[in-house]
Amino acid sequence: xxxxxxxxxxxxxxxxxxxxxxxxxxxxxxxxxxxxxxxxxxxxxxxxxxxxxxxxxxxxxxxxxxxxxxxxxxxxxxxxxxxxxxxxxxxxxxxxxxxxxxxxxxxxxxxxxxxxxxxxxxxxxxxxxxxxxxxxxxxxxxxxxxxxxxxxxxxxxxxxxxxxxxxxxxxxxxxxxxxxxxxxxx
Numbered sequence: 001x002x003x004x005x006x007x008x009x010x011x012x013x014x015x016x017x018x019x020x021x022x023x024x025x026x027x028x029x030x031x032x033x034x035x036x037x038x039x040x041x042x043x044x045x046x047x048x049x050x051x052x053x054x055x056x057x058x059x060x061x062x063x064x065x066x067x068x069x070x071x072x073x074x075x076x077x078x079x080x081x082x083x084x085x086x087x088x089x090x091x092x093x094x095x096x097x098x099x100x101x102x103x104x105x106x107x108x109x110x111x112x113x114x115x116x117x118x119x120x121x122x123x124x125x126x127x128x129x130x131x132x133x134x135x136x137x138x139x140x141x142x143x144x145x146x147x148x149x150x151x152x153x154x155x156x157x158x159x160x161x162x163x164x165x166x167x168x169x170x171x172x173x174x175x176x177x178x179x180x181x182x183x184x185x186x
Contacts, residue, residue: 007071015103
């Protein structure tokens with residue numbers, strides 16, 4: 001019987017540093033890095049045309065079933081029971097809306113450079129994205145993480161404004177505790 005694939009989810013507002021931490025941890029631990037945004041924009045050529053949430057969820061389920069390699073999944077949030085069944089732990093990276101907006105605007109400027117000034121459709125698309133991020137509720141996200149913790153899921157709470165090296169040390173310790181303690185208990 002094939003063992004169920006296990007991993008962690010890193011969640012928090014856009015710009016919290018989820019992908020930075022997730023990529024780093026996946027490389028460090030030989031885990032697969034799964035970014036929710038990649039599931040929506042699987043074809044790099046169609047970046048402006050995201051798939052539906054249902055299709056992204058189906059892609060995630062397929063990736064989870066595809067391998068036994070541990071994974072690091074990064075998403076703003078995801079309460080999908082199939083995903084949660086694969087999780088050994090959750091990392092919540094907290095930042096406020098001001099920091100989130102600063103970071104996502106900087107990232108957009110770096111990604112699109114002068115195209116933002118020249119391409120009105122792109123600029124409007126990015127502004128819609130910035131507004132959608134403003135509507136996300138970090139309090140609800142943190143409450144969900146605390147609820148998961150109360151239900152017995154190990155949760156690590158990180159300050160998204162802390163130095164990267166501190167967050168890296170803490171998340172690596174959390175990973176080792178989840179994967180090596182669990183194996184030792186078997």
